[in-house]
Amino acid sequence: MNLAFSEEELAIRDEFRRVLTSSSARAGLVAIQAQQLSCDLPLWQRLAQTGWLGAGVAEEHGGSALGNAVLCLAAEEIGRQSPAIPYVASVCGFAVALALADAPRAQAQWLPRIADGSVLGLVLMAQDWSAPPLLSGIDSADDSCTLSGATRLLRDGASASVALTLIGEAERAALLLLPLPAGERIGAIDKTLDLLHPPAAFRFDAAPAEVLATGDAAIRLWERVLDRYALFTAFEQLGGAQAALEMARDYSLTRYAFGRAIGSFQALKHSMADMLAAIELARSNCYFGAAALDDDEAQLPEAAAVARIAATDAFRLCAKQNMQIHGGIGVTWESDAHLAYRRAQSLATALGTPGFWKERLVRLLIAHRGSAARAA
Amino acid sequence: MNLHDTPEQAAFRERARDFIREHAPWDQVQQARRLRFAGKPFADEADWIALSRRWQQIKHAHGWACLVWPRECGGQGLSPIENVIFQQEEQDFVELNGPFMISQGFIAPTLMSFASEAQQREFLPAIARGDTVWCQMFSEPGAGSDLAGVRTRAERVAGGWTLKGQKVWTSGAHYAAWGMALVRTDADVVKHKGLTMVFMKMDSPGITVRPIEELSGHAHFNEVFLDEVFVPDAQVLGGVNQGWSVALTTLMNERMTIGASTPMGIEEIFELAMQPDADGRRPIDSESVRMKLAEWHTKDCGIRYGVQRMLTAIAAGASPGPEASVGKLVGANATQEIAAFGLDLLGNRALAQADGDDAAYCFHWMFHFGALHRVEGGTDEIMRNVLAERVLGLPAEHRADKGPFRDVPTAPPAA
Ligand SMILES: Cc1cc2nc3c(=O)[nH]c(=O)nc-3n(C[C@H](O)[C@H](O)[C@H](O)COP(=O)(O)OP(=O)(O)OC[C@H]3O[C@@H](n4cnc5c(N)ncnc54)[C@H](O)[C@@H]3O)c2cc1C
Numbered sequence: 143m144n145l146a147f148s149e150e151e152l153a154i155r156d157e158f159r160r161v162l163t164s165s166s167a168r169a170g171l172v173a174i175q176a177q178q179l180s181c182d183l184p185l186w187q188r189l190a191q192t193g194w195l196g197a198g199v200a201e202e203h204g205g206s207a208l209g210n211a212v213l214c215l216a217a218e219e220i221g222r223q224s225p226a227i228p229y230v231a232s233v234c235g236f237a238v239a240l241a242l243a244d245a246p247r248a249q250a251q252w253l254p255r256i257a258d259g260s261v262l263g264l265v266l267m268a269q270d271w272s273a274p275p276l277l278s279g280i281d282s283a284d285d286s287c288t289l290s291g292a293t294r295l296l297r298d299g300a301s302a303s304v305a306l307t308l309i310g311e312a313e314r315a316a317l318l319l320l321p322l323p324a325g326e327r328i329g330a331i332d333k334t335l336d337l338l339h340p341p342a343a344f345r346f347d348a349a350p351a352e353v354l355a356t357g358d359a360a361i362r363l364w365e366r367v368l369d370r371y372a373l374f375t376a377f378e379q380l381g382g383a384q385a386a387l388e389m390a391r392d393y394s395l396t397r398y399a400f401g402r403a404i405g406s407f408q409a410l411k412h413s414m415a416d417m418l419a420a421i422e423l424a425r426s427n428c429y430f431g432a433a434a435l436d437d438d439e440a441q442l443p444e445a446a447a448v449a450r451i452a453a454t455d456a457f458r459l460c461a462k463q464n465m466q467i468h469g470g471i472g473v474t475w476e477s478d479a480h481l482a483y484r485r486a487q488s489l490a491t492a493l494g495t496p497g498f499w500k501e502r503l504v505r506l507l508i509a510h511r512g513s514a515a516r517a518a
Numbered sequence: 519m520n521l522h523d524t525p526e527q528a529a530f531r532e533r534a535r536d537f538i539r540e541h542a543p544w545d546q547v548q549q550a551r552r553l554r555f556a557g558k559p560f561a562d563e564a565d566w567i568a569l570s571r572r573w574q575q576i577k578h579a580h581g582w583a584c585l586v587w588p589r590e591c592g593g594q595g596l597s598p599i600e601n602v603i604f605q606q607e608e609q610d611f612v613e614l615n616g617p618f619m620i621s622q623g624f625i626a627p628t629l630m631s632f633a634s635e636a637q638q639r640e641f642l643p644a645i646a647r648g649d650t651v652w653c654q655m656f657s658e659p660g661a662g663s664d665l666a667g668v669r670t671r672a673e674r675v676a677g678g679w680t681l682k683g684q685k686v687w688t689s690g691a692h693y694a695a696w697g698m699a700l701v702r703t704d705a706d707v708v709k710h711k712g713l714t715m716v717f718m719k720m721d722s723p724g725i726t727v728r729p730i731e732e733l734s735g736h737a738h739f740n741e742v743f744l745d746e747v748f749v750p751d752a753q754v755l756g757g758v759n760q761g762w763s764v765a766l767t768t769l770m771n772e773r774m775t776i777g778a779s780t781p782m783g784i785e786e787i788f789e790l791a792m793q794p795d796a797d798g799r800r801p802i803d804s805e806s807v808r809m810k811l812a813e814w815h816t817k818d819c820g821i822r823y824g825v826q827r828m829l830t831a832i833a834a835g836a837s838p839g840p841e842a843s844v845g846k847l848v849g850a851n852a853t854q855e856i857a858a859f860g861l862d863l864l865g866n867r868a869l870a871q872a873d874g875d876d877a878a879y880c881f882h883w884m885f886h887f888g889a890l891h892r893v894e895g896g897t898d899e900i901m902r903n904v905l906a907e908r909v910l911g912l913p914a915e916h917r918a919d920k921g922p923f924r925d926v927p928t929a930p931p932a933a
Contacts, residue, residue, distance in 0.1 A: 144520050145827045146834065211519060391910050406913035411906035415847075418905050422844045423820030430823040433519035441521060448819045451812060500812030501805075507788070507815060508802070 145429045147211060154208060155215040161192055162223045167481050170226025170338050175331045180301035180340060182226040189227070190259030198237035203253035205237075210370075213238065214432045217374040221381025221457075224481060226338035228262055228298035234374035235493075236263025239306050239367040240319070243354045248319050252304060262298070265371055266307035266320075267494060270294055275309045275346070277316060280353060288348040289320065297492045299342030306354075308364040317360040319352040336488035338481060366439075368494070369446035373431040375493050376446070379453035379486070380424050386460035386482050387417045390467040397469075410467055417460045424449070424456035444510075447503035454490045454499075461486035523603070530600055534582070534607045541576050542611050543569060553613035554781055555853075555880065555887040567693060570614040574648030584622055584646045591630055591638060592646035599829050620689060621645045621652040624772045625698055632715070632756040632764055641696070653694035653720070654772075655685040655742055656765065660928065662687070663900050665700070665769075666709045666762060667919070667926070670744060672701040672716065678750040679703070679716065681724075684743050687894075691727045691740040694720050699744070700765050702923070703758055709923040713761035716749045723747070734886040772895050780891065782849050783856040783884050784818045787811065790860050790877055801863050810859060817852050821845045840908045846891075847901040854888025857881055 147155075162185075170182035189195050198213050199205020208216075217230045237256045240249055240263070255261035275291030289309075296302070305320045322344050334340055355363050391414060394405030404410055431445035465472040465479040472479040490496060523531055543550070546569055549560065560566040577583040585601045587593020605612055615622075626645050629638060644650040661667035670683025681701055691697065697720050704712030720727070724747035729737030756764040788811060791802040801807045824845055828838050860881035861868045871878045892898050906912045919926040 143522065143826050143830070145823060145830045147519065387910075391912065394912065402916070403913055406916070408903075408915065411910075411912050412899070412902040414910055414912065415902035415905035418909060419844045419848055422824060422841060423817060423848060426820045426823035426827055427816065429519065429827060430521075430819065433521045437520040437522060444819075447812075448816045451816045452820055497809065500809050503812045503815060504802075504808040507811070508792075511788070511792070 143433070145426075145433060147215060147432075151209075151211050151215060154212050155219055158194060158216055158219050159223070161189060161194060162219060162225055164188060165225055167224040167226065167338060167478055171481070174226055174337065174340060181228060181298075181338075185225055186227050186259055189229070190257075193257075195229075195233050195259045196257030198233050198241070199253045199257040200241065203249060203257065205253065205257040210238075210435045211432055213374060214377045214428070214435075217377035218381035218384075218428075221378035221383075222385045224338065224382065224385065224478075224485060228264075228301055228339065230374050230378045231264050231298045232256060232262040232302070235265050235371040236304070236306060238370050238374075239265055240354075242366055242370075243317065243363060245319070245352075245354045248352055248354060252319070261304055262302045264296060264298060264302040264305040264322075265367060265493070266293065266296065266305045267368075268308070269494070269498075270296055270307075271309075272343075275307075277309065277318075277351075278348070285353040287318075287351050287353055289318065289346050289351045290348055292345045293343050295341040295343050297336065297341055297488055298339045299344065300340035302342070306367065308360060312361075313357045315357055315360045315364075316353050317355040317363055319354055320346075321350065323349065336484045338485065339488060365443070369442045370435065371493055372446040372450040372499065373428070373435060373442075375489060376424070376428050376431065376449035376453035379457040379489050380421065380428050382482055382485060382489070383417070383421050383424065383453070383456040383460040386457070386464040386479075386486075387414065387421060389479070389482075390414060390417070390460070390464040393468055404467070413463050413467065417456075417463055420452070420456040420459050424452040427452045443506055444503065447499050447506065450493075450499045451496060451503065454496050457482075457486040458490060527599065527603060531603050531607060534604050537580060537582055538607055538611075541580065542608075543573050543576075543614075547610050550611045550614055552876075552879070553616065554786075555783070555883040563693075567617050570617045571648045573611060573614045574618060578647045583648075584626070587626065587642070587646065588630070591626075592643040598832055602825065602829060617651055617690065617693070618645070618648050620654050621650070621694075624654060624768045625652045627771045628698065628715075628755065628764060628768045631767055634752075637752075650695045651690060651693055652696045652698060652717075653688050653691045654768065655688050655691070655697050655699035656768075657685065657687045659684060659686050663897055664919075665765065666713065667923075668700050668702055668713065670699065670701045671705075672703045672714060672749070675748070678748055678753070679714075681716070681718075681744040681747040681749060684741060686741045687730070687739045688727075688742050689739045691720065691742050692729055692737075696720060697742070698755070698768075700761050703761075705924045706922050707759075708921070709919060709926060710762040712759055712923055713765070714758050715755040715761040715764040717753050717755065718747060718749050722749075732886065732890060734883065769896070780846075780849055780853075782814070782818045782821065783853050783860075784811075784814050786880055786884065787814065787856045787860050790863055790881070793877070795863075807863075814852055814856055817848055821849055840904050843896070843901040843904050846895065847898055847905075850888065850891040851898065853884060853891060857884035857888045861885060 165182055165185040173179045173182045193206050196205030197208045197216055200207050213234050217234050220229045237253060240252060252261060256263060270293050271291060272294045273292040275289050277287050277289055280287040303322050305322055307320055308315060308317050310316055331337060394410055395403050397404045427449040431449040434441040434445040461483040465483055468477060468479050471477055574583060581594060584593040585596040585604055586598055589595040622645055626642060629641060656665055658668050658670060660669055670681055670685065672679040672681050685699065696717060698715065698717045700713055700715055702712055703714040724745040726743040727740050729740050731737045791807055791811060792800060794800050828842060832838060864878060864881060868878050868881060871882055907914055
């Protein structure tokens with residue numbers, strides 16, 4: 143077993159880091175709040191120009207296909223720097239999902255646009271629908287159909303223009319590619335939970351869509367999509383947790399109270415040690431997931447679930463303790479601490495709630511035990 | 519990144535499996551499994567040690583003992599990765615390593631670093647075979663977490679030292695043939711600088727070992743009284759007043775060994791949750807139980823893959839960092855929680871262990887073990903200090919013990 147990223151992968155990550163540091167969470171907030179943009183578009187364009195939006199796209203579709211390990215590292219870096227862009231949703235989640243499908247035409251149509259940044263994709267789960275979607279008029283010649291229904295608020299919805307989703311069950315299941323009507327940003331920015339990922343909801347009225355797979359094949363594909371997306375999200379959460387811990391540590395070394403650095407108070411040291419422990423567990427589980435993704439798909443469902451559960455816990459703990467360790471300054475609008483706090487919360491439910499992933503894990507473990515018992 | 523064995527590792531695993539299939543004490547496998555969480559399913563402790571020794575000697579005879587030790591010390595010169603592979607395959611019997619864990623895991627590496635070659639030749643092979651067991655006499659009534667505060671005095675005499683003082687919580691002192699002790703040789707300097715590591719036969723004149731019962735009622739550890747015990751100069755390890763760095767070597771190995779190999783209890787709680795209760799309901803069908811199981815499984819996985827991350831780092835030439843403390847800190851707390859949850863599920867049935875009630879037996883032991891485990895080998899709080907200071911670089915505590923040891927404040931006498 144090898145649970146470390148290679149030098150080469152880390153070097154690519156470092157380059158990505160350099161491009162990302164040309165902006166910041168704060169700059170993104172200004173873009174969204176003052177300039178009314180749907181995300182940090184200047185940064186998005188820079189990433190498009192430097193090829194980073196094609197990291198999950200094959201070369202034949204205009205991408206650079208940097209591989210799963212680099213996508214994991216990229217997601218972690220996004221978590222660390224917290225730019226206001228839907229990178230993990232679109233470049234990791236959507237692009238990798240679409241690439242898995244046996245859908246050359248849709249891939250040729252959409253993946254180049256993901257890579258050049260003109261299109262931003264999302265993955266919609268069952269919980270994301272408020273009115274159950276209805277399909278009609280499937281044309282077997284070109285797999286086109288129309289769909290009616292409505293979504294709830296979707297994280298990053300304000301900037302998204304296409305989505306993948308699974309609707310229906312069993313033999314009626316269909317994996318759909320769904321162009322999104324122009325999304326409307328809902329509510330004023332100060333009423334948004336995660337300021338850097340403005341949400342939107344969508345209504346479809348006999349909107350065009352494309353069927354990518356049906357029945358069993360669609361369901362199996364969907365499971366693989368969820369596991370991958372969960373793992374990328376876990377890496378994003380891991381990076382967020384690590385950044386929050388470092389922010390807390392650094393502040394605690396410079397802030398003095400009672401004649402000493404607050405980082406010398408044991409209550410704070412132990413709080414930060416617990417943050418570190420949560421991060422270490424999340425990191426180990428995330429690396430398990432990254433290794434499974436490249437090496438052993440059979441272990442990916444378990445790995446993705448444990449990574450997602452541990453990383454959700456770690457990010458939430460670190461984000462809230464970081465605020466606490468900052469005292470008064472930490473709970474102001476001025477501080478970046480609340481940006482992380484908000485993001486830890488929105489990511490916790492972005493792709494299935496913690497309960498969803500725990501339930502998924504337990505089912506898997508019960509099934510494993512059943513098959514182990516039968517084998518014995 | 520990958521999850522598979524290299525071809526060499528796979529071949530090694532295959533050989534380990536064949537050896538275990540053929541030679542392990544399968545007639546005693548039930549007893550060996552019940553040893554998890556330090557339960558003592560044997561009426562007589564001597565039977566446990568005898569069985570453990572039997573398995574150890576078979577392993578040794580076939581070249582499967584002390585895999586990571588250098589060959590010249592009686593080991594196999596293999597890497598920690600192969601050691602973990604062997605442990606995985608040895609799963610059912612791994613608890614039979616219990617009597618030798620301290621000798622082989624903490625003491626032997628210390629001897630390898632600090633004992634003379636002649637001493638190594640004398641002691642290491644016997645430790646590897648399981649013939650001699652050593653104990654570790656570090657803690658004292660006044661010095662546990664604050665280990666450098668030991669007060670057992672060593673006075674210079676012709677040809678060596680005489681020791682006077684008391685050790686406590688000494689695991690296995692009642693069956694150990696040899697013991698390693700941290701003692702004070704100079705009280706006029708700062709406390710870390712006046713310590714010396716020595717070793718002695720446990721039947722030396724002046725040593726009295728008295729068992730201490732743990733909360734379980736079993737006596738696994740002891741208090742050891744040292745009354746004018748003579749230790750020859752040749753039995754000083756690492757030089758006079760150099761004992762602290764010797765102790766750190768031992769402690770580093772202790773944390774590695776404990777953190778990496780201790781079960782958390784996840785199999786046990788899963789098993790229990792799958793059993794129908796008196797009303798025919800399975801706990802696992804309740805959502806609150808399922809959420810808990812998922813959380814613990816996630817921790818267990820995180821600890822196990824954390825060990826693999828550490829092995830990857832070691833294979834790449836790095837030395838294991840204090841991160842190993844995370845596994846012990848998280849694991850011990852999870853075990854304690856799991857035990858309480860298991861007892862909750864058992865309800866009244868757990869109020870006393872009925873004969874043959876394996877579940878009650880197991881969760882009683884786990885309940886005791888969780889508490890012990892949070893203290894042994896560095897308490898939770900000490901682990902957090904280590905993580906905060908050595909990994910995160912946070913400032914050390916303000917200390918009241920910086921002057922000469924004899925001036926360090928101690929508890930006021932009881933009124
Ligand atoms: C099962 C078992 C087996 C053991 N086997 C051995 C053995 O073989 N050989 C051996 O030498 N010892 C052994 N020990 C002893 C063990 O190492 C000590 O018990 C342990 O280090 C704690 O020391 P103490 O008991 O003196 O507690 P104390 O150090 O008095 O601790 C009491 C409380 O104070 C807290 N505390 C202490 N210092 C700090 C600090 N700086 N910051 C915050 N909190 C602090 C502790 O965390 C704890 O909660 C064993 C212990 C157990 C439970």
